[in-house]
Amino acid sequence: MEFMPTLTEAKPEAALSNDEILRYSRHLIMPEVGMEGQQKLKAAKVLCIGAGGLGSPLALYLTAAGVGTLGIVDFDVVDYTNLQRQIIHSTADVGRKKLDSAADKLKAINPFLNLRTFDTKLTSANALELFRQFDIVADGTDNFPTRYLVNDACVLTGKPNVYGSIFRFEGQASVFATEEGPCYRCLYPEPPPPGLVPSCAEGGVLGILPGLVGVIQATETIKLILGQGDSLVGRLLLVDALGMKFRELKLRKNPDCPVCGTHRTITKLIDYEEFCGIRGVEAPVAAGGDLPAISVEELKKKLDAKADIFILDVREPHEYQICNLNGYLIPLGDLPKRVSELDSSREIVAHCKMGGRSAKAVAFLKQAGFTKVSNLTGGITAWAERIDNKMPKY
Amino acid sequence: MPQVQIPSPLRQYSGKQASIDVPAKTVGEALAGLVSRHPDLKRHLYTEDGKLRAFVNVYVNDEDMRYLQKEATVLKDGDTISIVPSIAGGC
Numbered sequence: 001m002e003f004m005p006t007l008t009e010a011k012p013e014a015a016l017s018n019d020e021i022l023r024y025s026r027h028l029i030m031p032e033v034g035m036e037g038q039q040k041l042k043a044a045k046v047l048c049i050g051a052g053g054l055g056s057p058l059a060l061y062l063t064a065a066g067v068g069t070l071g072i073v074d075f076d077v078v079d080y081t082n083l084q085r086q087i088i089h090s091t092a093d094v095g096r097k098k099l100d101s102a103a104d105k106l107k108a109i110n111p112f113l114n115l116r117t118f119d120t121k122l123t124s125a126n127a128l129e130l131f132r133q134f135d136i137v138a139d140g141t142d143n144f145p146t147r148y149l150v151n152d153a154c155v156l157t158g159k160p161n162v163y164g165s166i167f168r169f170e171g172q173a174s175v176f177a178t179e180e181g182p183c184y185r186c187l188y189p190e191p192p193p194p195g196l197v198p199s200c201a202e203g204g205v206l207g208i209l210p211g212l213v214g215v216i217q218a219t220e221t222i223k224l225i226l227g228q229g230d231s232l233v234g235r236l237l238l239v240d241a242l243g244m245k246f247r248e249l250k251l252r253k254n255p256d257c258p259v260c261g262t263h264r265t266i267t268k269l270i271d272y273e274e275f276c277g278i279r280g281v282e283a284p285v286a287a288g289g290d291l292p293a294i295s296v297e298e299l300k301k302k303l304d305a306k307a308d309i310f311i312l313d314v315r316e317p318h319e320y321q322i323c324n325l326n327g328y329l330i331p332l333g334d335l336p337k338r339v340s341e342l343d344s345s346r347e348i349v350a351h352c353k354m355g356g357r358s359a360k361a362v363a364f365l366k367q368a369g370f371t372k373v374s375n376l377t378g379g380i381t382a383w384a385e386r387i388d389n390k391m392p393k394y
Numbered sequence: 395m396p397q398v399q400i401p402s403p404l405r406q407y408s409g410k411q412a413s414i415d416v417p418a419k420t421v422g423e424a425l426a427g428l429v430s431r432h433p434d435l436k437r438h439l440y441t442e443d444g445k446l447r448a449f450v451n452v453y454v455n456d457e458d459m460r461y462l463q464k465e466a467t468v469l470k471d472g473d474t475i476s477i478v479p480s481i482a483g484g485c
Binding site: 050052053054055076082086139140141142143144147164165166167168169170172187188189190191192197199200203205210236238242243247248249250251252254333 | 401402403406407412434447448449451453456457458460461476478479480481482483484485
């Protein structure tokens with residue numbers, strides 16, 4: 001399948017100044033770009049959703065390449081844990097709005113850029129109006145509700161969705177929602193139940209991975225604008241950084257797709273939080289609810305009073321090395337086969353990083369007949385924040 | 395023997411293995427063989443009423459099994475089955 005939809009006709013106002021001609025010299029001397037292509041880039045309007053891991057390389061390269069109008073939607077603030085991969089932000093930017101930080105870098109790279117920043121969360125209320133002002137949407141978001149929102153809004157407004165997604169050492173990229181090609185819902189009709197697929201904050205991500213995948217997105221965006229090459233329309237590119245393997249799978253437009261198929265049932269934007277949440281009732285993360293819980297303050301008080309408490313750490317060994325409460329380590333996944341190591345007559349406090357995994361551990365232990373077991377609310381992160389500020393947070 | 399590729403989010407349920415050889419004549423048999431060896435995978439691949447989850451796609455080589463004969467798709471020696479769940483990370 002070879003699709004290369006043409007998007008932008010070079011407009012007369014996109015004529016290049018002598019300064020621009022010098023700047024884009026390495027583009028201009030290639031016939032696939034040339035003066036015509038560079039003018040198409042200048043006339044193009046690209047909207048990046050998110051100025052994070054994927055958004056960083058996307059925005060940097062599109063700006064450098066001479067995309068004339070770049071929009072960025074983001075409402076987040078730079079924090080230290082971003083810096084390992086979000087290369088548009090620097091240490092001095094911690095605490096600043098990502099939009100302000102990104103704007104400084106982008107304007108420094110290319111003063112010819114017309115940058116439009118949208119300091120807002122993308123929602124069903126604003127997405128259509130926003131997308132209509134651009135030619136292409138590049139999706140650098142980090143959650144399922146926004147993924148489906150971006151896809152549906154792209155289909156409804158007829159804008160290509162240059163898609164990239166990452167997790168740990170693996171990434172996916174494609175171009176969705178062109179007229180001829182499949183959309184994200186053709187590939188994945190429904191989101192996973194909440195809690196079943198971990199986020200990057202829970203599962204981690206190799207710092208270079210958004211670079212690899214974001215640059216693929218930038219490449220596809222530029223090719224769409226130029227009308228050159230074979231785009232990823234109809235193909236899902238899988239990137240495996242550990243194996244350093246790139247594979248591609250065939251994607252087909254699903255005739256039964258609710259948003260782009262022949263009998264469409266989704267003709268306007270819906271409530272995506274609900275769409276991604278309701279289907280998750282079957283497999284919720286035991287988030288506390290009726291599980292016995294203990295706060296870090298209560299635990300500290302009991303430990304200071306020399307109460308007999310057995311601290312069960314259900315994180316992974318490599319997390320234990322970062323920081324620990326001197327607890328007994330049994331990773332959650334090993335708990336069923338190692339439960340005999342625990343003494344049900346003692347008071348057990350289970351903890352993990354944030355409290356999610358240990359809630360599962362507590363639910364499991366209660367089912368296994370343990371009665372004196374509780375979950376440390378907020379995990380070791382809450383301990384580091386509220387009890388021991390010398391403890392590292394991760 | 396067909397080989398099933400396990401994506402990294404699911405490897406914690408497959409004994410950390412990235413690929414598993416499963417003797418099977420069809421995709422359905424291969425997946426059944428996989429979850430019988432690694433029961434923890436079952437909840438992640440199938441709903442409670444035994445249907446493959448909508449966010450888990452299964453490919454035979456580079457083709458989506460939904461556009462072949464789904465679980466009844468016949469496998470040849472050396473075919474690769476890939477489980478490709480959706481991931482959403484971006485930041």
